[in-house]
Amino acid sequence: MIRVVLPFHLRKLAHVDGEVQVEVGNPVTLGAVLNALEANYPALRGTIREHETLRRRPFVRFFACKEDLSFEPPEAKLPDAVASGEEPFLIVGAMAGG
């Protein structure tokens, strides 16, 4: 199972507390995790990625194992520690504002 940490507002939207877990077959890619997340929690569709293009929204960032994965393509494999469930995949609302 892949562990996913959502930002506060998306946890509220999805009606979950803490981490969520999603099941993803091999290979564990960035796109596969997001697909599984949106399938389990349809309310999140359009909030992390745009509906049609599936492009990451500008103020959303992805991290895992202290690496910024925000600019990785959907087919990029996530670190082994994420695939094994040892480390979570983090979805973060970017710091922005004044």
Place this chain on the structure above:
Amino acid sequence: MSKVRVLVGTKKGAFILTSDGKRERWEVSGPHFAGWEIYHLKGSPVEPDRLFASQSSGWFGQIIQRSNDGGKTWETPDGSPTAAPEGMPQGQSNKFKYDGEVGTHKWYDGTQHPWEFKRVWHLEPSLTDPDTIFAGVEDAALFKSVDGGKTWREFPGLRKAKGNLWQPGAGGMAVHTILLDPKNPERIFVAISAGGVFRTDDGGQTWKPANRGLKSPYELPDPDAEVGHCVHRIALHPSRPGVLFMQKHWDVMRSDDAGESWREVSGNLPSDFGFPIDVHAHEPETVFVVPIKSDSEHYPPDGKLRVYRSRTGGNEWEALTKGLPQKDCYVNVLRDAMAVDSLEPCGVYFGTTGGQVYASADGGGSWNPIVRDLPAVYSVEVQMLP
């Protein structure tokens, strides 16, 4: 005795204010969707406990929320993995896709710019069907849902009404007003900043500009410009849907022929600039506006918050000040932030960018703040409950 429910959208969440028919004591519920911008929320006239809300943020985009219990609990329509029958689209309630070719509109520098969906400004539930709702969005377009907000389709005919000449104002380019004609289900009026007023007589398939008589010499040197006018708000009385009142960027206007022509009724107002305009529930010739000093300042003239009321359908206006701050007040009242109830006497409500929601239980004669310290108020709607 009837109850009153006031729905308030703010910069940081939604609030629901309830009272009995006396409108003296209020209960405050909220914030709902804390931290999110709530441009608008409104209830179905057919099923008053069914509410719709437009929730948005710069981080996570647009969300549509729906309540079936008067705002106690909320859901994203079809947002649950088990809610929809197999094969139905899920998680589409925030998908606003322009129909066909996206097209372009006029940009700030006069060049053409592609339409880009940003957010829902206004939600207008059907007068007859609790599952049908209209959404006015930025960049300006009109969408409709017939399944309770689960999926949305655009009326592309609106953007064909010279949409290439529409241009954003300082606040963006949005369909911010949707008026459903209570006597003719095929007729809808919308208002766009800065596009103007548009009317359909065939249920939304085709639209025509309804701006004859509007003068916008600074923005539109062409005195006969059909579109591009910065209309801030329009309002009608349900008993007389052919009579429209308008607060334009400058000028308060009136039409007696369903928007075919307009004439100015600013009369003795201290400023003919403002955002909201509304009509008394029982007196179709009684109209309310909130004059604002502009262009550069956008707060009440002389630091005095005054609602102006005309009992003559315009031109002759009186200042309503009792209970409103008459010094050092520098708030604004936005276009969707005024509403009336249908009790006797008529109640009038408005919210400010300073977070106050004022209520008058006597048609504007005197005012009291229901709440004083909310986030900046974007919208105010009123419901009557049994």
